Amino acid sequence: MKIEFKENQKFTQWWVWLILITIGIIPIIGIYKQLILGKQFGDKPMSDLGLIIFSVSVFCLIAIFWFMRLKTEINENEIRINFFPFIKKQVNWTEIKSAEMVNYGFVGGWGIRPWTKHGTVYNMKGNKGLAIELLSGEKFLIGTQKEVELDKIIEKLV
Incomplete structure (x- = not known):
């Protein structure tokens, strides 16, 4: 099974x-001020344990952004997306009613955006993507940075 299209995306926006x-x-x-120097951090400092829990939470959030990836693979049988670490989805072409490239505009940010007019949107940046409607009526959209290449593959396979 030859992969016709493959794209790996991650958050690369400098401002993020x-x-x-x-x-x-x-x-x-x-941590430096309160735990190492022994001084209060702010007017109403957290407990040491609270500061440690807050710190671990912040670093976990940063790690999620660091490891987050949107991987799209398309072959003659199926479309596979993996929005690591959140979702893995595989759809056979026989389940697809329609698939087309669209400019989806702004959907409230990037990541996973449910309840849009295109169904659930999976994107990392930009505003172009593959809008898919299944025979079951479910809709979703996969964002892409390779719109021309993806459009050619979709025309070939649909």
Whole structure:
């Protein structure tokens, strides 16, 4: 089974990482000031345990963004998407009613966006994607940065 189309995407927007790094600096300063220097961090400091839990939570959030990937693979039998670490989806072409490239505009951000006019949107950046409607009526959209290449593959396979 030859893979006709393959795309791996991740968050590469500089401003997303600027925000995450800025958020990540706060617990580092808090741990240094409160746990290492023994001074209060802020006017109403958290307990040491609270600060540690907050820090671990912030670093887990940053790790999720670091490891998050949207992988799309299309062959003559199926479309597979893996939005790591959240969802894995596989759809046979026989289950698909329609598949077309669309400019979906702004859907409230990037990531997984349910309840849009295209169904659930899986995207990392941009506003172009493959809108799919299944025979069951379910709709979803896979964002892409390779719109021309994906459009040619869809025309060939549909």
